[in-house]
Amino acid sequence: MLETRKLDKSFGAIHVTRHVSLKLERGERRVILGPNGAGKTTLFNQLVGELAPSSGSIHLAGEDVTTLPVAKRVRRGLSRSYQKNTLFDGLTVGENLGLAAAVHTGHATRLWSDSLSKPEVREIVAEVAEQVMLLPYLDAKVSEISYGVRRQLEVGVALATRPLVLLMDEPTSGVGPEMAKGFHDLLNNLPRDLTMLIIEHDMDLAFDVADTITVLNYGEVVFDGLPEAARGSPMLKEIYLGSWEDA
């Protein structure tokens, strides 16, 4: 469903992504782990289309999307949720979901209240709000919701485009352990055919959510396999300088 082939990225003399080849099957949930500076965000930015790779290619559902801009990738089914997501603070949770759905379904009009009343848009809002547990907050203004609920809404906005692949960059960063656990449950309850790639620093999320784990170190894939195998790997323990044992 999502594949990278020998992806490389350098910033001048700094080689940040080194021959990264990944292959995610439909419905696979993969977590990309790595210590600070391993190149996780740089890889994420290439996948979403914000950064052009120096060489190599990116494929979505069998098509080469390496040179496609962000919006075109979203239209092809590659959606992302991350802190930089622009939520509209003055609008409600439901309106934010509705606008994302309206743009995706081609119902976006100048008068956005018209767009939101379209049956197809309302249907997506109801479905997504349930998926990301936002039903109690639909009428709340974004400026009034908690940080944790914002993170749920960011995932909801990404899901409102009905993606094939959902990319997330550190979805629980800045969220306390209890809320993070709730967030992991939320991810686990998303439709099984949705392919997910999650960039993460925290190993707890990897073990709670991942079908497969990829570990980057100095821009290179140093592990690619099942969570159980990652847990027992001395090399990975070393990379994480002992923090592995806290997981």
Ligand SMILES: Nc1ncnc2c1ncn2[C@@H]1O[C@H](COP(=O)(O)OP(=O)(O)OP(=O)(O)O)[C@@H](O)[C@H]1O
């Ligand atoms: N635009 C840039 N120009 C130069 N170097 C960069 C640029 N972007 C990233 N780097 C370097 O690439 C390396 C990897 O950075 P990146 O942010 O991708 O790592 P990361 O694994 O996401 O780290 P963290 O967990 O700290 O966010 C770092 O050494 C960083 O300084």
